[in-house]
Amino acid sequence: MNKVSVTGIGMTAFGKKEASLKTLLMDACLEALREANFPKIDAIYIGNFMAGSLVNQEILGAIVANELGLGTVPAFKVEGACASGGIAFRQGFLNIQNGGYENVLIAGVEKMKHATTEETTRAINAAMDNDSNEILAGLTFPGFFGTVANRYFYETGASKKHLAMVALKNREYAVNNPKAQFRKPATLEEIMEARMITEPLGLFDCSPTTDGAAAVVLSKGDKGVVVRASAQASGPTQMQEAEDLLSLPAVRASAEQAYQMAGVGPEEIDVVELHDCFTMTEILSIEELGFFEKGTGWEAVAQGLTKHGGKVPVNTSGGLLSKGHPIGATGLAQIIQIVSQLHGNSCNQVDGAKIGLAQNLGGTGAYSTVHIFEGVK
Amino acid sequence: MNKVSVTGIGMTAFGKKEASLKTLLMDACLEALREANFPKIDAIYIGNFMAGSLVNQEILGAIVANELGLGTVPAFKVEGACASGGIAFRQGFLNIQNGGYENVLIAGVEKMKHATTEETTRAINAAMDNDSNEILAGLTFPGFFGTVANRYFYETGASKKHLAMVALKNREYAVNNPKAQFRKPATLEEIMEARMITEPLGLFDCSPTTDGAAAVVLSKGDKGVVVRASAQASGPTQMQEAEDLLSLPAVRASAEQAYQMAGVGPEEIDVVELHDCFTMTEILSIEELGFFEKGTGWEAVAQGLTKHGGKVPVNTSGGLLSKGHPIGATGLAQIIQIVSQLHGNSCNQVDGAKIGLAQNLGGTGAYSTVHIFEGVK
Numbered sequence: 020m021n022k023v024s025v026t027g028i029g030m031t032a033f034g035k036k037e038a039s040l041k042t043l044l045m046d047a048c049l050e051a052l053r054e055a056n057f058p059k060i061d062a063i064y065i066g067n068f069m070a071g072s073l074v075n076q077e078i079l080g081a082i083v084a085n086e087l088g089l090g091t092v093p094a095f096k097v098e099g100a101c102a103s104g105g106i107a108f109r110q111g112f113l114n115i116q117n118g119g120y121e122n123v124l125i126a127g128v129e130k131m132k133h134a135t136t137e138e139t140t141r142a143i144n145a146a147m148d149n150d151s152n153e154i155l156a157g158l159t160f161p162g163f164f165g166t167v168a169n170r171y172f173y174e175t176g177a178s179k180k181h182l183a184m185v186a187l188k189n190r191e192y193a194v195n196n197p198k199a200q201f202r203k204p205a206t207l208e209e210i211m212e213a214r215m216i217t218e219p220l221g222l223f224d225c226s227p228t229t230d231g232a233a234a235v236v237l238s239k240g241d242k243g244v245v246v247r248a249s250a251q252a253s254g255p256t257q258m259q260e261a262e263d264l265l266s267l268p269a270v271r272a273s274a275e276q277a278y279q280m281a282g283v284g285p286e287e288i289d290v291v292e293l294h295d296c297f298t299m300t301e302i303l304s305i306e307e308l309g310f311f312e313k314g315t316g317w318e319a320v321a322q323g324l325t326k327h328g329g330k331v332p333v334n335t336s337g338g339l340l341s342k343g344h345p346i347g348a349t350g351l352a353q354i355i356q357i358v359s360q361l362h363g364n365s366c367n368q369v370d371g372a373k374i375g376l377a378q379n380l381g382g383t384g385a386y387s388t389v390h391i392f393e394g395v396k
Numbered sequence: 397m398n399k400v401s402v403t404g405i406g407m408t409a410f411g412k413k414e415a416s417l418k419t420l421l422m423d424a425c426l427e428a429l430r431e432a433n434f435p436k437i438d439a440i441y442i443g444n445f446m447a448g449s450l451v452n453q454e455i456l457g458a459i460v461a462n463e464l465g466l467g468t469v470p471a472f473k474v475e476g477a478c479a480s481g482g483i484a485f486r487q488g489f490l491n492i493q494n495g496g497y498e499n500v501l502i503a504g505v506e507k508m509k510h511a512t513t514e515e516t517t518r519a520i521n522a523a524m525d526n527d528s529n530e531i532l533a534g535l536t537f538p539g540f541f542g543t544v545a546n547r548y549f550y551e552t553g554a555s556k557k558h559l560a561m562v563a564l565k566n567r568e569y570a571v572n573n574p575k576a577q578f579r580k581p582a583t584l585e586e587i588m589e590a591r592m593i594t595e596p597l598g599l600f601d602c603s604p605t606t607d608g609a610a611a612v613v614l615s616k617g618d619k620g621v622v623v624r625a626s627a628q629a630s631g632p633t634q635m636q637e638a639e640d641l642l643s644l645p646a647v648r649a650s651a652e653q654a655y656q657m658a659g660v661g662p663e664e665i666d667v668v669e670l671h672d673c674f675t676m677t678e679i680l681s682i683e684e685l686g687f688f689e690k691g692t693g694w695e696a697v698a699q700g701l702t703k704h705g706g707k708v709p710v711n712t713s714g715g716l717l718s719k720g721h722p723i724g725a726t727g728l729a730q731i732i733q734i735v736s737q738l739h740g741n742s743c744n745q746v747d748g749a750k751i752g753l754a755q756n757l758g759g760t761g762a763y764s765t766v767h768i769f770e771g772v773k
Contacts, residue, residue, distance in 0.1 A: 039527050040527070041525075041527040063630075067475075068448075068454065069448060070522075071445075071448040071449045071475075071519070071522050072448045072449045072452070074526075075449070075518060075519070075521065075522045075526055076522055076525075076526050076527070077445065077475055077477055077522040077523055078475075078476070078477050078522070078525070078633060078758065078759050078762045078763070080476065080630070081476075081630045081631070081633045081758070081759065081762035081763055082525055082633050082762075084630040085525075085630070085632060085633045085634075085637065085762075089630075090630075091629035091630050091631065091645065091646060091649040091650075092629075092630055093483075093486075093628040093629065093630065094476075094630050094763070095474055095475065095476040095480075095483045095487075095763070096474070096475040096476065097472050097473070097474065097475075098444075098448075098454055098455075098472065098473040098474075098475055099455070099457065099471075099472040099473065100454055100455050103472075106470075106472045109470075110472075110487065113490075113491060113495055114490060114494070116495075117491070117494035117495040117496075118490055118493075118494040119494075141452060142452075144452065145447075145448050145452045145453055145454040145455070146454055146455050147455070148418075148453075148455070148459055148462075149451075149452055150416050150417070150418040150419075150453070251470040252468035252469075252470065253440075253457065253458045253461040253462070253466075253467075253468050253469055253470065253471050254458070254468065255462060256455060256458050256459050256462045257462075260462065268468065269468060272468040273468075381455065381458070382455050382458065385455045385458035385459075385462075386455070386457075386458055386471070386472070
């Protein structure tokens, strides 16, 4: 099995962008290819969720191959809802680790800000199983994670304040990230009192719609930040199928596989990016990833254990909540933050970070990828 | 490198279906899994193009994993326009050939018949580069291949009658295929006089919209029909970028790779399924696949060389034109026809067929896959 490492990263600023989806995608790809010194690319993998429904544009792989003059290189798009980027990365990884590829380009993109709230809500709902009663009953993503939060409060004693502390931490990190969508400082009071979206989730508890793109070059060998583990798992696609509302089985399974593959445990991870599509999801995920016992994530947040100086800094990029969430790009943007941390040149740098983890969720728990990285020695 | 073979196939009848997209997908998957004797599945790959825009349903991989009780198995959707099925198949193949997987499930699905012509036309146009002048000018798929046909007529001396002979051949094959969408016999005159879609392409020159699903189980080893080659290439995404309107560089490149990988040439292929989205595309493709010299495909058709008793029978299933074209399922339906031919139990069986080829096109030439199979010895 070949070693695989990240030799180039590129990312647009996140937010509302006038540039076309194609331009965003090319900007990120060119930046990553330049950093990797333009190696011969053997395959292209594009993570994207809703360019078909919101921009009427598919064949993104071939478009990248053509625009960049990469010839007849094999290319395609990977869709795994909000985990599209993480899954695309894993396919590229597998085909270098096991196959004959030397260098691959993996990119993710989404353009959402031009669409109406109705259009976006409908498109996002395609990440749930629409052939089910709960969709007919009106379930949405904030509805799902709002229900989960209420149950979490009931079972653990946590409250809306703990969710707000997650939002505040991620906003404080985003203030220092020049590519983040929301860089205006916020206070705990402001977050607590913000407009309600779905009880108990307010505006700051929900990730925004975002335009943006991110790209990574993966290469055979260990000349860059090495991919120590790449894991993926599936989970329930309907709320009514969940054994336990407070579990994300795909996150747990992908984390267990990744720790085994890397030969490290959660205690050896120095920095984490995880899928905080909602504040509640971050609390569940720090538990499922093994950093804290089940049902205790809210206490860890309250004690500052997920910040600098705590047990493990989480979402130093600002996370989906404040950096933004251009769906297909998100998994790669997380990986880029971890790679930057391991290079020692990130915003909100964690001193001496050697091993980092990126976790990307799709749907209400339908997909999860976990990647573990080790810095250049 | 591991040998890889097809150990199970499943396919719904093609046409207008009342069943939901999920039901179609499950029916095909269950049939394939049953034939393979329900092995432990290590990964799921779903080929699909427009379920997001026409059915508002993504996360198809996780839905299959959940419905079939396959646990946390990794899964995702592959999008490569009309080549989504062929590309999905290739990813599954690669991860058995080079990786640690023993058995994978690959399925493709599309549900289109419920949508209006306007909705479908718009969704299909996502398979062209919409950030281009030619789309603003109103180019569509029939417009593209109609222009190509006019140029082909001008350069070679072919005429609308040669296109009609392709349509007639494929209809004659479909009459014997119980799963085909169009089984009513047609005459050359009827085809020639049918309603014009885009000069010179009439109704019978264009593949229809179709509902349907197809699935394949691939397994390590050589107990089934062996995959001798799997190749994929990209080509131009805009008409204005084509060096030559009568070339499909992605088809040629993927065919060359596949022949090299299999160690066989076109003269050793006994039966072919290729991507006849339009009659014109079949004529170009028999040239690009190396069965006939460039510019002579129309003469081969006129001489009956692409039928039983000719050089190589092409599209014995009825092809996209008459079997139907449920986009994401098409690449797998082609493979299923070749596998059946090599098992000796196909409709329009080619006596003694030992080696078969399946070619799947995406967009106006943006993607092509070529797979070569060898029957059980």
